[in-house]
Amino acid sequence: MQNIYFPLDWFFITLIFFSGAYCMIVSKNIIKLLIGFEIISKASIIAIITSGYLISNINLAQSIIIVMILVEAVVIATGLALVVKSYRINKTIDITKLSNMKG
């Protein structure tokens, strides 16, 4: 078991999570926001696999991670499609100027 190392894992997970949250809060660029989302989901992937290892149930953690990666890919693909559409209409990828998207 990895009981001794778990606080160290948790320290890195928290660091990655807060880096992603900082990226999402500070930036107004939509692509940067999506990158922040990706970083947060990576932190949660590490949290899931670490907890699965801790309770010696690694296969359940793997199945959850596979589902999560797929959700992540779909969200990123749809978000980037919206970014490209927004750029074609507004000529900007600033999130504060997305109010022009209608229909």
Next chain:
Amino acid sequence: MILYVLIYLVIIVGVVGAVISKKLLNSAIMLAIASIGISLLLFGYSAPWAAVFELSVCAGLITVLFISAVSLVKNEEDTTKEKQIKYSIFPLIMSAVVILSSIFIPEYFEKLSSYANTTQNGNELKIGDIIWSIRGIDVIAQIMLLAGGVFAIKHIFSYVKKQEE
């Protein structure tokens, strides 16, 4: 132990590089490096299936998507101002979360281990059995989600095409 810390350092370098980099292309590449580090970590935790998915989807597909989107919206870097000083309280919150969670989380997981038990006659179930029998509803949800994403992207681009005509 040292290997794990080195892998974590690679992930941290990738993540921080993706956050602080001014160019979006560099951010996407640093994110790919972080994904490669995470897949190495998953291999280290003896989770090869999740590692392969992470390597192929996150380090491959999502990086390609990001790079193609960045190339479509070029000349858009550094146009947005960032208020970084306002959020300097983040490290304090982070350290508080780390200290509190390192005290309380291990006990919580020890309590949790009795609930999430997927062993059968003392042996752990294979990942195929877990995906298809225990979490079979997730597969249907994944298919629906993929279909939803495909329809959303198709609708977005067909609308743009109609507007350009």
